[in-house]
Amino acid sequence: MTSSTAKTFVVGDIQGCYKGLRSLLKEAGFKPKRDKLWAVGDLVARGPSSLDTLQYLYDLGEHFDTVLGNHDLHLIAMAHGIGSPKPVDKLEALMKHKSFDSLIEWLMQKPLAAKPAKHHLISHAGLYPTWSPKKAISLSQEVEAQLQSKKAKDLLNTMYGNTPSVWSEELCGEERLRFVVNAFTRMRFLSGLALDFKTKCHPSLSPENLSPWFDVANPKLKPNKTLIFGHWASLMGETKNPKVIGLDTGFVWGKQMTLYCIEDQQLFSIQA
Template sequence: MATYAVGDIQGCYRQLRKLLEKVGFDPCKDKLWCAGDMVNRGPDSLETLRYLKSLGDAAICVLGNHDLHLLELAAGGEPYRRDTLQQVIEAPDCAELIDWLRHQPLLHHSERLGWCMVHAGLHPDWTLKKAKKRAAAIELELQGEGWREFCRQLHHVKFPIKEPARHDPTRLLFAAAVLTRTRYCTRDGYFNWDVRTGESSNKKDKPWYNHAALAWAGDCSVVYGHWAAKGLVKNQPHVLGLDTGCVWGAKLTLAKLKKGGEMKIVAQVS
């Protein structure tokens, strides 16, 4: 049995199938970890969702910011200019796909492998236990009757830059942003939501995984996506970044995850 991880698919269904064919992926015995952003910007979000859903327990997919945006649209939110999600919204099986999507996790951890998966990143002060707790609280909202209202709050919201107090109503929104939008933050937990490409002008900002003291680092290694500008990140301790920009004309990357936080890049397709 092999465990593979893939970065941001973003509707690049043809490349996904080609990638899995390269390694002889067998859903009867192998696992596929998808690091979020399964949909949007690419041409085949509908077929991508249908395929991943059809894999059943063989696919473990964490939600990314574009996946949450699809849930926002299904909840009555407004589209962005470059969205390619209308095919999903108009599909006859849209309701089934949305129901499947909102029951996917924000964080997945394999104790056996020593790997954790999120879409974007983790807070420097979160242990793995705390990160799981934050993710579970969001999942509870997404899977509950009030999921539409919660998703609409995510649309064009100004996320807090530091974790709010326990009973602050924006605390869950902050946690959702950390897990699905993080790039730069300071060691003392101030997050920069504005920089998407290039370097931050704040000297205290570093990539979320690049601070000297990280509470989660002793608990696991983290595989993530989201940051196409960084490309393949495999030379940093504790992390593996797999967003290699397929939707922007670059590549889709597949890694084989091994025990003890070890991994191997096994295939790439354009």
């Protein structure tokens, strides 16, 4: 059966696994001139081919978009002289390439949260449980405005750190931006409404006081909304909630890469 209807796909954390990405897109029947591909972020780092990955995604033009993950933001920071690459991230070829500056410029235009389709929200780590999807988009725009301004380097310098751990509308300046970046790119577990940055395991193995962010009741989230995220490889997509779709399934750690088709509500995955 053939179909000419354009589809919207969302891919989990790629982390420089270019060959895996291409195999998965082939498996799912992705047509680069017809369909739209979104990514949940962490396009680069740890895998062997971050340069090929970024060049391929860039070349998809308007048929690709992404939200930023913690590794993408760290790459942007390093491009601004903040921190230095670790050999384990395998970013040397990318950072030495003549296209590096333009690829960084391109990444700096990307949001932390976006709507890939009606009633769908995508962000790297998830949705903080006191934020509505609309609030998430507006907070993402606050960070985008900073990242696209002359103050970009200030943001990149101040985004590192674990505090504050609880959101308040009164947060301002560096603290506000740091919280928004952390919630969108590093969140996994919460203790009450406090972000916990230490625990990375599967929820079945976590301390009793911690809950995955998606198990904390969100009074601002309507039941017709679907949340799509990555970042949490040990979760292997097990959210036990069909409206919360976890796409990081640890390809770079030898497991799987996962792709979701929004129109068909269908998951595709390939084994590393």
